[in-house]
Amino acid sequence: MAHCESNVLTQVGCVLLVVSTYGDGEPPEDAVPFWKAVVHGNGLDLRGVRFSVLALGNTTYDQFCKCGRDFDIALERHGAIRIYPRVDCDVDYDAPAKKWFHGVFRVSSRPITPRCRHRVLRPVARLLTVLGRL
Ligand SMILES: Cc1cc2nc3c(=O)[nH]c(=O)nc-3n(C[C@H](O)[C@H](O)[C@H](O)COP(=O)(O)O)c2cc1C
Secondary structure, eight states: OTTOOGGGGGGOSEEEEEEEOBTTTBOOGGGHHHHIIIIIOOOOOOTTOEEEEEEEOOTTSSSTTHHHHHHHHHHHHTTOEESSOOEEEOSOOHHHHHHHHHHHHHHOOSOOOHHHIIIIIHHHHHHHHHHHHO
């Protein structure tokens, strides 16, 4: 996300966004420019883009998974279609993250092409593996 500009969202058919929350309901530092552009920006036309959000957080904070909730609302506001409900993860994220991962691909009506497998499934699987090791 650190290297993403908001217009990248207009160039893809499907956005699977995995984001945590820091500070007092704020995005991780690297994600701030992207978050500002998407959450507070106007003029993004995401009609036809499909999306789902996996939010990472901790229920001990007042603003539980706020950043994920912000993105979820903003992507819909820009016209994108939510293909699977946002899942908010507490510290035990393993089961809910897996549920989201399987849910997203179950509801996806498009067949999983080799390109999708390479560009989406593998990075998400790698991410879940990395998270599992922390
Ligand atoms: C300084 C700090 C502030 C945090 N603030 C929030 C918060 O406001 N809301 C929330 O849901 N989680 C909050 N968290 C919890 C993180 O979102 C959670 O640990 C998450 O799994 C971190 O994932 P990451 O390290 O992969 O970014 C905070 C964690 C830290 C260390």
